[in-house]
Amino acid sequence: MTSTEQAYSAAHLQVLEGLEAVRKRPGMYIGSTDSRGLMHCLWEIIDNSVDEALGGFGSEITIRLESDGSVEVADRGRGVPIDIEPRTGMTGVQVVFTKLHAGGKFDGSNYGAAGGLHGVGASVVNALSSRLDVEVDRGGKTYAMSFKRGVPGVFADGKNAPGPDAEFTPDEGQAELRIIGKTARGVTGTRVRYWADPQVFIKDAEFSLDKLQERARQTAFLVPGLEIVLEDQRDPTEPERVAFRYDGGISEFVDFLASDGPVTETWRIQGGGDYSETIPVLDDRTGHMVSREVARHMDVDIALRWGIGYDTETRSFVNIIATPKGGTHVAGFEQALVKVVRDEITKNARRLKVGNDKLEKDDVLAGLTAVITVRIPEPQFEGQTKEVLGTPQARQIVAQALTTGLKERFTSTKRQDKTETSMVLEKVVNEMKSRISARAHKETQRRKNALENSSLPAKLVDCRSNEVDRTELFIVEGDSALGTAKPARNSEFQALFPIRGKILNVQKASLADMLKNAECANIIQVLGAGSGRTFDLEQARYGKVIIMSDADVDGAHIRTLLLTLFFRYMRPMIDAGRVFAAVPPLHRVVVLHPGKKPNETIYTYSEAELQTLLKKLDRSGRKYQDPIQRYKGLGEMDEDQLWDTTMNPEHRLLRRMTMADAAEAEAVFELLMGNEVAPRKEFIVEGASQVVPELIDM
Template sequence: MTAEYSAHHLQVLEGLEAVRKRPGMYIGSTDSRGLMHCLWEIFDNSVDEALAGHGSRIDIVLHPDGSVEVRDRARGIPVDVEPRTGLSGVEVVFTKLHAGGKFGGGSYAASGGLHGVGASVVNALSERLDVEVDRGGKTWAMSFHRGEPGVFANGAPDSAFTPFESSSELRQIGRAPKGVTGTRIRYWADPQIFTKDAAFQAQELEQRARQTAFLVPGLEVVITDQRGDEPVETTYKYDGGISEFAEFLAPDAPVTDTWRLDGSGTFTETVPVLQPSGAMVPTEVERECHVDVAVRWGTGYETVGRSFVNIIATPKGGTHQQGFEQGLMKVLRAQVEQNARKLKVGNDKLEKDDMLAGLTVVLTVRLAEPQFEGQTKEVLGTPAVRQIVSSVVSKELAARFASTKRDDKSQTTQLLEKVVSEMKARVSARAHKETQRRKNALESSTLPAKLVDCRSNDVADSELFIVEGDSALGTAKLARNSEYQALLPIRGKILNVQKASISDMLSNAECASIIQVIGAGSGRSFDIDAARYGKVILMSDADVDGAHIRTLLLTLFFRYMRPLIEEGRVFAAVPPLHRVVVINPGSKPNETIYTYSEKELHALLAKLTKAGKRWQEPIQRYKGLGEMDAEQLAGTTMDRAGRLLRRVRVSDAEAASGVFELLMGNEVAPRREFIIDASDRLARERIDA
């Protein structure tokens, strides 16, 4: 280190050096997420061609050697010489940053690519990249090593590489059938850049392929995974577009059909336009923005939304999403005000969350040269899009409410009733929540009488045990540590909230008691910071009924208090199944061993037999928590020093939601099919009973 700092300390990174030096700036990270981002850059180039009307099939092949290949039957990358650089179009695309056909030159009306850095970034971060182009009846090829063009000795990424010296060459390697054009790109990610555990995620790839097939009706996306013992090929093709996508995403039973709201608008913006002379001249241009939205309301309260700009997902929203919410709020508020007397609204006003409850929406906009925030394109920034989307949504939705068709009138009436009921539930929940505070001497009387609370006010250290039945409660009172362990008994099986409405759930005594005791509200108004306990532990018997009760409780937490599960604050106690008393010889006291499954019991008995030890018969088999005395319950299930807890997690909320709907929802037929299909694959030891 030196105190001197002058111009010769500055570095200028040329070309692709900047990408290799700071890859995170271009692809976000160098783990699996960044690896997948590189694949999306190549894949989206092929999708842009399909959007422009060229090519109806894209193939993605995951090779056993870790490489990935993307093939299309579009126009093919230009192979002629780009006049200003003197290089072929292929070399320009893969070696020059900010070079491409998506800067307003007329090749693409709307595209996901904007910055001209996608293919060149992937090339810079690849140990090897091979590209083949079918164009003009010929097949052309070129290879690159960490962004540098040249020739490899053979097909392996680590084979001898000879870079071009004086001039590079786009090789002709064969003839293409007449009229056939397209591009094939295969690359090996550079191990110098990416972490060792970075790998292509098959599930994420399938989700992206499915999503793209929904967004581009008629496009066929084929994924071939050759990394296993046998190749696995999956094909995605949908003709229904975003309406079919919304139906696929919807997690609940419908209140309305899937409605399509589409339209367009124009706006002007001043952008720098490249002139033939090479100068950039600010020019006012007129843009057209096409809006296409699929909306569907269901019986649940969750909002499932996907937004896209030129088929590029914008998970963090942007001006198009703001416009959609603005238009939606304008129409629904007006409709509720017009029908206020009929709906018995009173003085309360609709809020955004009331309208979004149970909504599944796929929002797409298409426009030339959209403004994104950053290369990862997660947020749309074009200001004018907001008003255009708002105007289209308002106009189309208002027309739906004004329709005289019987189905439309019925569905719009049901929708208004739903949003108003959501508003009333929110107001009720807020009033309920305001009465819930961390207990003190004045407020303790507001809690249920059956709650056996703890003395500690330290939320992080406190634990709430939800106990099955009064018999177990009596033992648990003696077994608990009253300083930080609270007990709440429930009577039998609580309401199945997957089938019940919010009002039914709130009026159910057991559900209401649990929500009141936890003290953080429910549903959208749930505030985890207000929760009165650091851990919630479900303590039910180790039998089929106990497992059912635990499932019902988890359904309640999953639907109405999910942040507790997401933060890992919900646990299932694991009480023992058996108590084995080992007889020790002489005056040595007998030893007590607890086992938690039949398999563990048999293993223990075999071990004792082999050691020549005896045990008391009969072996005690606990049928419920009430059969334990306080000392046994404390030592095995409640005392922090010796207990075993199973943390309940939601690693994939969407997948978990599907499982809950299948097992606990209104539709019986899918559940019956699941039971029949899965019965032959079920191992008895997996049954938690």
């Protein structure tokens, strides 16, 4: 036996008691110790309050971010129990906040389907807090208890504001539940305020107001009638307050999430099912855990709609807890959705002209916005972070509920239902045909110039180089601009493609209409990388796409329509920073030189730049040719001027089109280019005062 083996004995085994295990390995309970873990702790406290509202107790929750780094969550639920729990001899408050796997959500008698299911939420937050205060209103009195890193005791705050650095005296034996005030009869509720422990969380961890608002809005959708109030007091000079309340449930949630024009109204499908499972249950007689088969019931509530776009937005929830990574309920939803739609397309194959093409899941999900919620006692999650549902029975129950609901919709004789289901089938088939066409195009597409590839549009003026990173495609406005740009370009690496006027507004049009539009289809074909879900950035034939339009209102409109096409159907090009707008000059100033010295030509790109130049010339006594040439179109330039100012990589100005936030960009495109006229009119009216009439044609 080696010395190392002899030195290892039972004395080296460490037993962590109480909440010590949480502080030793916090990642096991909250995922991480950065901002994500910090927010997860807050969700645990909020979920307990939401569960009370789900049970019909209290209709308002207030979340307040304090300037000292603490956060408070207050509700008007029943209040944490204050009486003695017989097995431990502790008050309900101390049990909830100090004992792992202790709570009122295990036997189903207090909460039918709750969000804080594991019973560790409050105790874990307490363990990872440098201070936690809880106040409970019950029976006409207000009770309070404080903890320091999970240990109950009393802080000597005195007249100072409460904080984790105050002198602390731990309670010996059972902790005292102090009475600190009185309440009106019938008033109940719980307030939890805590300071996250800097010994646990990294220095940069902070609460995100945006994510908090998103979660509060989401919860308000999922619990109709519940009002959630957020107060951000971290900057006392600029406090923020926002409240969320929705009475329409998940149907209203789907309408909020959907950013494209509708193909169908929002469909609501509800159902449920019974099942049994074997779980460990505490036997009151023996005090031991025994396995018993228990009957369960699951409620399913789904809202979905198809839009004209191709992006999919699916949100799933279990007892109002988000499951961003899906699980068995999402698998059941997708399985039933694809099967029902595939069966309906088979029945209508001749009318839809399907042929032998095979439908795939992505074809059905294109343009779909859906919210899937299930209510289930004691669901099986994969880990405490509850991101994936593992309950196996959920798959079949959700699939059956959705199948029944969709079949009722597809077999309905109501005129609106028949119209909407027919439009859904046509959209799905168009997506399938587009995918198959794009895949075939991608498989056969090779890097060829216009002479070698007869499938490319005849009006494409291609370049000679095969080096994609070096090449540039200029989309120019009309034949007049093409006539000037063609002799001006460097034919080695610069290609030209003219468009005729304003292309289709694809934000308002369906996929089928976009594909039928010659200009849109030609641009997609010239780029050679497909469109929508099948777009492959590596197959793009050009390294840069440069929109070169006139410096007037029509040119700006054409540029906007082209950007809408790229955003909607070729977004990876924007994400990769490969879409640009050319910046042609607005003025040409010829500075006169005396004698035989040649005159100097200076270009300016804005009215302000021109006025600054003219003042500078006047001050220096230099003369310039009058009138000053004002360019209103690219066709007014000769080839040398266009090359020098707009196409020469050494001198030109390009604006790179970027997108910092896809959701925000989606909202802006829908506002400015979508079907809803009223929001756009409001935007124009509100911004009218900022328009400078003298610059309106620039």
